Amino acid sequence: MPNASRGGVAQALDAALGAGTGARWTDFLGRAREAWDRTRRPLLEETQWPNWQVLAAREPYPALPVRRLLxxxxxxxxLAEVGELELREPRLxxxxxxxxxxxGLDAERVPASAAVLPFIEHTFGxxxxxxxxRALADAVHGRCVERRVEFVxxxxxxxxxxxxGRAAGAELADGSVVEAEHVVAGIAPAVLARLLGGTAPWPADGVPPRTEGAARLLVLLALRGERPDGTVVRTVLHSPDATAERAALAAGRLPDRPTVTVLRPDDPDRVPGAGHEAVTLTVTVPAGAEVPEGYVAELIDRVGAAVVPELRARVLWHETLTPAAAEEATGTPGGAVPAPALAAGGGRWLHPANSTALPGLxxxxxxxxxGGGLPHAGMSGxxxxxxxxxxxxxxxST
Incomplete structure:
Protein backbone atom coordinates (compact mmCIF):
# COMPACT_ATOMS: atom_id res chain seq x y z
CA MET A 1 0.00 0.00 0.00
CA PRO A 2 1.16 3.59 -0.54
CA ASN A 3 2.99 5.28 2.32
CA ALA A 4 1.14 8.08 4.17
CA SER A 5 -1.58 8.39 1.52
CA ARG A 6 -5.15 7.82 2.71
CA GLY A 7 -6.55 8.06 -0.80
CA GLY A 8 -3.90 5.78 -2.22
CA VAL A 9 -4.51 3.18 0.48
CA ALA A 10 -8.27 3.27 -0.13
CA GLN A 11 -7.75 2.70 -3.85
CA ALA A 12 -5.32 -0.14 -3.19
CA LEU A 13 -7.75 -1.84 -0.82
CA ASP A 14 -10.63 -1.50 -3.28
CA ALA A 15 -8.49 -3.04 -6.01
CA ALA A 16 -7.28 -5.92 -3.84
CA LEU A 17 -10.26 -6.67 -1.59
CA GLY A 18 -13.26 -5.32 -3.47
CA ALA A 19 -15.19 -2.09 -3.86
CA GLY A 20 -16.13 -0.41 -0.60
CA THR A 21 -13.34 -1.86 1.54
CA GLY A 22 -11.23 1.26 1.09
CA ALA A 23 -14.06 3.50 2.31
CA ARG A 24 -14.69 1.21 5.27
CA TRP A 25 -11.02 1.39 6.27
CA THR A 26 -10.96 5.16 5.79
CA ASP A 27 -14.03 5.58 8.00
CA PHE A 28 -12.36 3.46 10.66
CA LEU A 29 -9.26 5.66 10.55
CA GLY A 30 -11.51 8.67 11.06
CA ARG A 31 -12.78 7.19 14.31
CA ALA A 32 -9.24 6.21 15.27
CA ARG A 33 -8.27 9.85 14.84
CA GLU A 34 -10.74 10.78 17.57
CA ALA A 35 -8.98 8.35 19.90
CA TRP A 36 -5.63 9.85 18.88
CA ASP A 37 -6.82 13.41 19.49
CA ARG A 38 -8.05 12.43 22.95
CA THR A 39 -4.88 10.63 24.00
CA ARG A 40 -2.02 12.21 22.05
CA ARG A 41 -1.05 14.66 24.75
CA PRO A 42 -1.53 12.55 27.90
CA LEU A 43 -0.07 9.40 26.32
CA LEU A 44 2.78 10.89 24.33
CA GLU A 45 3.55 14.56 24.87
CA GLU A 46 2.92 15.11 28.58
CA THR A 47 4.23 13.63 31.78
CA GLN A 48 1.92 11.08 33.31
CA TRP A 49 -1.21 12.53 34.85
CA PRO A 50 -1.42 12.25 38.66
CA ASN A 51 -5.02 11.12 38.11
CA TRP A 52 -3.97 8.47 35.61
CA GLN A 53 -7.01 6.43 36.62
CA VAL A 54 -9.04 8.63 34.26
CA LEU A 55 -7.06 7.29 31.30
CA ALA A 56 -7.38 3.77 32.65
CA ALA A 57 -11.16 3.95 32.89
CA ARG A 58 -12.19 5.86 29.76
CA GLU A 59 -12.21 4.28 26.31
CA PRO A 60 -11.31 7.04 23.83
CA TYR A 61 -12.26 5.11 20.69
CA PRO A 62 -15.82 6.02 19.53
CA ALA A 63 -17.01 2.53 18.67
CA LEU A 64 -19.99 2.28 16.35
CA PRO A 65 -23.22 0.87 17.76
CA VAL A 66 -23.96 -2.31 15.81
CA ARG A 67 -27.35 -4.01 15.93
CA ARG A 68 -28.01 -7.25 14.10
CA LEU A 69 -31.26 -9.09 13.57
CA LEU A 70 -32.79 -10.26 16.87
CA LEU A 79 -9.38 -4.21 18.81
CA ALA A 80 -10.51 -7.62 17.55
CA GLU A 81 -14.13 -6.58 18.08
CA VAL A 82 -13.50 -3.39 16.10
CA GLY A 83 -12.51 -5.62 13.20
CA GLU A 84 -15.44 -7.98 13.70
CA LEU A 85 -18.19 -5.38 14.12
CA GLU A 86 -16.96 -2.42 12.07
CA LEU A 87 -14.64 -3.74 9.35
CA ARG A 88 -16.26 -7.19 8.95
CA GLU A 89 -14.23 -8.18 5.87
CA PRO A 90 -11.83 -10.97 7.03
CA ARG A 91 -8.79 -9.56 5.25
CA LEU A 92 -9.41 -6.07 6.62
CA GLY A 104 3.48 -7.62 20.75
CA LEU A 105 -0.19 -7.27 21.70
CA ASP A 106 -3.15 -9.65 21.49
CA ALA A 107 -5.96 -8.04 19.49
CA GLU A 108 -8.54 -10.04 21.45
CA ARG A 109 -7.33 -8.59 24.76
CA VAL A 110 -6.07 -5.11 23.96
CA PRO A 111 -8.66 -2.29 24.19
CA ALA A 112 -10.21 -0.62 21.17
CA SER A 113 -7.95 2.37 21.83
CA ALA A 114 -5.21 0.37 20.05
CA ALA A 115 -6.86 1.71 16.89
CA VAL A 116 -4.35 4.56 17.21
CA LEU A 117 -1.57 2.19 16.07
CA PRO A 118 -2.70 1.94 12.41
CA PHE A 119 -3.84 5.58 12.52
CA ILE A 120 -0.33 6.77 13.38
CA GLU A 121 1.20 4.81 10.52
CA HIS A 122 -1.37 5.82 7.92
CA THR A 123 -1.23 9.47 8.98
CA PHE A 124 2.48 10.07 9.55
CA GLY A 125 3.89 7.31 7.36
CA ARG A 134 22.82 1.76 14.16
CA ALA A 135 23.34 4.86 12.01
CA LEU A 136 20.87 6.76 14.20
CA ALA A 137 22.67 5.62 17.35
CA ASP A 138 26.01 6.64 15.86
CA ALA A 139 24.63 10.08 14.98
CA VAL A 140 23.29 10.62 18.51
CA HIS A 141 26.59 9.43 19.99
CA GLY A 142 28.56 11.79 17.76
CA ARG A 143 26.38 14.74 18.68
CA CYS A 144 26.73 13.96 22.39
CA VAL A 145 30.51 13.79 22.09
CA GLU A 146 30.45 17.20 20.42
CA ARG A 147 28.52 18.46 23.46
CA ARG A 148 31.21 17.00 25.77
CA VAL A 149 29.13 14.08 27.02
CA GLU A 150 31.32 11.31 28.40
CA PHE A 151 30.46 7.66 27.69
CA VAL A 152 31.68 4.69 29.72
CA GLY A 165 16.90 10.31 50.63
CA ARG A 166 17.64 10.79 46.93
CA ALA A 167 19.56 9.15 44.11
CA ALA A 168 23.19 10.22 44.22
CA GLY A 169 24.95 8.09 41.62
CA ALA A 170 25.70 4.57 40.46
CA GLU A 171 28.03 1.89 41.78
CA LEU A 172 29.88 -0.13 39.15
CA ALA A 173 30.91 -3.77 39.17
CA ASP A 174 34.50 -2.85 40.09
CA GLY A 175 33.24 -1.14 43.26
CA SER A 176 33.77 2.42 42.06
CA VAL A 177 30.99 4.98 42.38
CA VAL A 178 29.99 7.58 39.82
CA GLU A 179 28.35 10.47 41.63
CA ALA A 180 25.46 12.33 40.01
CA GLU A 181 22.76 14.85 40.86
CA HIS A 182 20.29 12.87 38.74
CA VAL A 183 20.23 9.23 37.68
CA VAL A 184 18.35 8.28 34.50
CA ALA A 185 17.59 4.59 34.06
CA GLY A 186 16.43 3.09 30.76
CA ILE A 187 16.01 -0.50 31.93
CA ALA A 188 13.24 -3.00 32.63
CA PRO A 189 11.35 -2.61 35.94
CA ALA A 190 12.70 -5.86 37.39
CA VAL A 191 16.28 -4.76 36.71
CA LEU A 192 15.64 -1.32 38.19
CA ALA A 193 14.18 -2.87 41.35
CA ARG A 194 17.27 -5.06 41.69
CA LEU A 195 19.56 -2.04 41.46
CA LEU A 196 17.52 -0.48 44.27
CA GLY A 197 18.10 -3.48 46.51
CA GLY A 198 14.61 -4.85 45.98
CA THR A 199 12.82 -1.60 46.78
CA ALA A 200 9.83 -0.83 44.55
CA PRO A 201 10.88 1.91 42.10
CA TRP A 202 7.45 3.55 41.95
CA PRO A 203 4.95 4.55 44.65
CA ALA A 204 2.12 2.15 45.45
CA ASP A 205 -0.55 4.54 44.14
CA GLY A 206 1.12 4.90 40.74
CA VAL A 207 0.76 2.88 37.57
CA PRO A 208 2.21 -0.56 38.33
CA PRO A 209 5.12 -1.63 36.12
CA ARG A 210 4.35 -4.04 33.32
CA THR A 211 6.15 -7.33 33.70
CA GLU A 212 4.80 -9.07 30.61
CA GLY A 213 5.55 -8.56 26.96
CA ALA A 214 6.27 -10.49 23.83
CA ALA A 215 9.73 -10.74 22.31
CA ARG A 216 10.90 -10.61 18.71
CA LEU A 217 12.77 -13.05 16.52
CA LEU A 218 14.87 -11.35 13.85
CA VAL A 219 16.44 -13.13 10.91
CA LEU A 220 18.93 -10.98 9.00
CA LEU A 221 19.57 -12.26 5.48
CA ALA A 222 22.36 -11.28 3.10
CA LEU A 223 21.38 -12.24 -0.45
CA ARG A 224 23.22 -12.62 -3.71
CA GLY A 225 21.81 -10.42 -6.44
CA GLU A 226 20.54 -6.87 -6.34
CA ARG A 227 17.13 -5.83 -5.07
CA PRO A 228 14.78 -5.75 -8.09
CA ASP A 229 13.43 -2.35 -9.07
CA GLY A 230 9.95 -1.70 -7.72
CA THR A 231 10.28 -4.18 -4.86
CA VAL A 232 7.81 -3.59 -2.03
CA VAL A 233 9.67 -2.42 1.07
CA ARG A 234 7.47 -4.15 3.65
CA THR A 235 5.32 -7.23 3.23
CA VAL A 236 3.31 -8.88 6.00
CA LEU A 237 2.94 -12.61 5.45
CA HIS A 238 -0.03 -13.49 7.65
CA SER A 239 -0.38 -16.71 9.57
CA PRO A 240 -2.89 -19.06 7.93
CA ASP A 241 -4.45 -19.56 11.39
CA ALA A 242 -4.50 -16.35 13.43
CA THR A 243 -6.48 -17.98 16.24
CA ALA A 244 -3.88 -20.71 16.68
CA GLU A 245 -1.11 -18.11 16.54
CA ARG A 246 -2.68 -16.07 19.34
CA ALA A 247 -3.25 -19.20 21.42
CA ALA A 248 0.37 -20.28 21.03
CA LEU A 249 1.70 -16.87 22.04
CA ALA A 250 -0.62 -16.74 25.06
CA ALA A 251 0.61 -20.18 26.13
CA GLY A 252 4.27 -19.23 25.70
CA ARG A 253 4.82 -21.44 22.65
CA LEU A 254 6.30 -20.68 19.25
CA PRO A 255 3.46 -20.47 16.68
CA ASP A 256 3.71 -23.17 14.02
CA ARG A 257 3.20 -20.81 11.05
CA PRO A 258 3.54 -17.31 12.46
CA THR A 259 2.94 -13.94 10.88
CA VAL A 260 6.20 -12.70 9.35
CA THR A 261 7.08 -9.12 8.48
CA VAL A 262 9.49 -9.01 5.54
CA LEU A 263 11.57 -5.85 5.09
CA ARG A 264 13.43 -5.25 1.82
CA PRO A 265 14.75 -1.68 2.14
CA ASP A 266 16.23 0.19 -0.80
CA ASP A 267 19.30 1.18 1.22
CA PRO A 268 22.80 0.66 -0.19
CA ASP A 269 24.30 1.19 3.28
CA ARG A 270 22.69 -2.00 4.59
CA VAL A 271 23.87 -4.49 1.97
CA PRO A 272 27.09 -6.56 2.12
CA GLY A 273 28.31 -4.92 -1.08
CA ALA A 274 27.42 -4.13 -4.67
CA GLY A 275 25.23 -6.74 -6.31
CA HIS A 276 23.62 -7.86 -3.05
CA GLU A 277 20.39 -7.35 -1.11
CA ALA A 278 19.58 -7.29 2.60
CA VAL A 279 16.29 -8.72 3.89
CA THR A 280 15.02 -8.77 7.48
CA LEU A 281 12.36 -11.14 8.81
CA THR A 282 10.58 -10.24 12.05
CA VAL A 283 8.31 -12.54 14.05
CA THR A 284 6.54 -11.89 17.35
CA VAL A 285 7.39 -14.73 19.75
CA PRO A 286 6.94 -15.36 23.48
CA ALA A 287 9.47 -13.78 25.80
CA GLY A 288 12.16 -16.28 26.67
CA ALA A 289 11.28 -18.59 23.78
CA GLU A 290 14.02 -20.93 22.61
CA VAL A 291 14.23 -20.87 18.82
CA PRO A 292 15.68 -23.94 17.09
CA GLU A 293 17.48 -23.48 13.79
CA GLY A 294 14.88 -25.66 12.09
CA TYR A 295 12.22 -23.08 12.97
CA VAL A 296 14.28 -20.38 11.28
CA ALA A 297 14.78 -22.59 8.22
CA GLU A 298 11.01 -23.03 7.91
CA LEU A 299 10.52 -19.26 8.09
CA ILE A 300 13.02 -18.72 5.30
CA ASP A 301 11.32 -21.34 3.14
CA ARG A 302 7.84 -19.83 3.72
CA VAL A 303 9.06 -16.36 2.81
CA GLY A 304 10.83 -17.75 -0.23
CA ALA A 305 7.64 -19.42 -1.44
CA ALA A 306 5.40 -16.39 -0.89
CA VAL A 307 7.45 -13.17 -0.97
CA VAL A 308 11.07 -13.44 -2.18
CA PRO A 309 11.50 -15.75 -5.19
CA GLU A 310 14.46 -18.15 -5.06
CA LEU A 311 15.29 -16.93 -1.57
CA ARG A 312 17.02 -20.09 -0.39
CA ALA A 313 19.32 -20.16 -3.42
CA ARG A 314 20.22 -16.49 -2.97
CA VAL A 315 21.19 -16.67 0.72
CA LEU A 316 24.82 -15.72 1.18
CA TRP A 317 24.57 -15.92 4.97
CA HIS A 318 22.06 -15.21 7.69
CA GLU A 319 22.16 -14.17 11.33
CA THR A 320 19.45 -14.92 13.88
CA LEU A 321 18.71 -12.63 16.83
CA THR A 322 16.65 -14.52 19.42
CA PRO A 323 14.96 -13.44 22.67
CA ALA A 324 17.96 -14.85 24.52
CA ALA A 325 20.26 -12.54 22.55
CA ALA A 326 18.04 -9.58 23.42
CA GLU A 327 18.09 -10.52 27.11
CA GLU A 328 21.87 -10.79 27.08
CA ALA A 329 22.23 -7.39 25.40
CA THR A 330 19.66 -5.47 27.46
CA GLY A 331 19.17 -7.42 30.69
CA THR A 332 15.42 -7.46 30.06
CA PRO A 333 13.95 -10.77 31.28
CA GLY A 334 13.13 -13.02 28.34
CA GLY A 335 14.16 -10.36 25.86
CA ALA A 336 10.66 -8.86 26.08
CA VAL A 337 9.90 -5.74 24.05
CA PRO A 338 7.55 -3.16 25.64
CA ALA A 339 4.46 -1.97 23.79
CA PRO A 340 3.32 1.67 23.59
CA ALA A 341 0.98 2.93 26.30
CA LEU A 342 -2.74 2.68 25.56
CA ALA A 343 -5.78 4.12 27.30
CA ALA A 344 -8.66 2.12 28.83
CA GLY A 345 -8.41 -1.51 29.87
CA GLY A 346 -8.25 -0.60 33.55
CA GLY A 347 -4.75 0.83 33.13
CA ARG A 348 -3.24 -2.53 32.24
CA TRP A 349 -1.70 -1.07 29.10
CA LEU A 350 -0.16 2.00 30.73
CA HIS A 351 3.45 2.26 31.88
CA PRO A 352 4.77 3.76 35.14
CA ALA A 353 5.72 7.41 35.39
CA ASN A 354 9.10 8.88 34.47
CA SER A 355 9.47 10.15 38.04
CA THR A 356 10.04 7.43 40.63
CA ALA A 357 9.57 7.01 44.36
CA LEU A 358 13.22 8.00 44.86
CA PRO A 359 13.86 11.71 44.20
CA GLY A 360 16.57 12.24 41.62
CA LEU A 361 15.91 8.90 39.91
CA GLY A 371 5.87 3.13 26.50
CA GLY A 372 7.64 1.24 23.75
CA GLY A 373 8.46 2.08 20.16
CA LEU A 374 11.06 4.55 18.96
CA PRO A 375 8.83 7.69 19.00
CA HIS A 376 7.41 6.89 22.44
CA ALA A 377 10.76 5.95 23.96
CA GLY A 378 12.27 9.09 22.49
CA MET A 379 9.53 11.20 24.04
CA SER A 380 10.29 9.65 27.43
CA GLY A 381 13.78 11.11 27.14
CA SER A 397 3.33 20.16 26.10
CA THR A 398 1.14 23.13 26.94
Missing part, protein backbone atom coordinates in the same frame (compact mmCIF):
# COMPACT_ATOMS: atom_id res chain seq x y z
CA UNK A 71 -29.63 -9.29 18.77
CA UNK A 72 -28.81 -6.59 21.26
CA UNK A 73 -26.81 -3.55 20.26
CA UNK A 74 -23.05 -4.08 20.59
CA UNK A 75 -20.07 -1.76 20.66
CA UNK A 76 -16.50 -2.91 20.25
CA UNK A 77 -14.42 -2.97 23.42
CA UNK A 78 -11.32 -4.72 22.02
CA UNK A 93 -9.66 -7.62 10.06
CA UNK A 94 -6.33 -9.38 9.51
CA UNK A 95 -4.78 -6.07 8.44
CA UNK A 96 -6.05 -4.37 11.59
CA UNK A 97 -4.96 -7.12 13.95
CA UNK A 98 -1.47 -7.21 12.41
CA UNK A 99 -0.76 -3.81 13.96
CA UNK A 100 -1.43 -5.19 17.43
CA UNK A 101 0.68 -8.27 16.78
CA UNK A 102 3.59 -6.17 15.51
CA UNK A 103 3.52 -4.32 18.86
CA UNK A 126 6.64 4.76 7.84
CA UNK A 127 10.16 6.10 7.74
CA UNK A 128 13.58 4.50 7.94
CA UNK A 129 17.04 5.80 8.76
CA UNK A 130 19.57 5.22 6.01
CA UNK A 131 22.02 2.69 7.37
CA UNK A 132 19.51 1.40 9.93
CA UNK A 133 19.09 2.20 13.61
CA UNK A 153 31.06 1.40 27.93
CA UNK A 154 31.45 -2.11 29.27
CA UNK A 155 30.90 -1.03 32.88
CA UNK A 156 28.07 -2.86 34.60
CA UNK A 157 26.01 -0.90 37.11
CA UNK A 158 25.34 -2.99 40.21
CA UNK A 159 23.58 -0.50 42.48
CA UNK A 160 21.92 2.90 42.44
CA UNK A 161 23.49 4.91 45.23
CA UNK A 162 21.22 6.79 47.63
CA UNK A 163 22.24 9.69 49.86
CA UNK A 164 20.05 11.86 52.06
CA UNK A 362 14.11 9.06 36.56
CA UNK A 363 12.92 6.29 34.25
CA UNK A 364 13.15 6.47 30.46
CA UNK A 365 12.69 4.07 27.58
CA UNK A 366 9.95 1.69 26.59
CA UNK A 367 9.24 0.32 30.07
CA UNK A 368 8.21 3.73 31.39
CA UNK A 369 5.70 6.35 30.24
CA UNK A 370 4.75 6.65 27.37
CA UNK A 382 12.39 14.54 26.26
CA UNK A 383 10.01 14.41 29.22
CA UNK A 384 12.78 13.43 31.65
CA UNK A 385 14.98 16.21 30.30
CA UNK A 386 12.17 18.62 31.09
CA UNK A 387 11.76 17.22 34.60
CA UNK A 388 15.48 17.61 35.28
CA UNK A 389 15.79 21.12 33.86
CA UNK A 390 12.47 22.61 34.97
CA UNK A 391 11.69 20.51 38.03
CA UNK A 392 8.82 18.35 39.19
CA UNK A 393 6.26 20.90 37.99
CA UNK A 394 7.13 20.23 34.35
CA UNK A 395 4.20 18.63 32.52
CA UNK A 396 5.32 18.56 28.89
Missing amino acids: RRERRATT RALLESYALAA VWAVRGGL FGSEVTRIVEKD HAVGGWSHP ALVAGLIVEGAGFTG
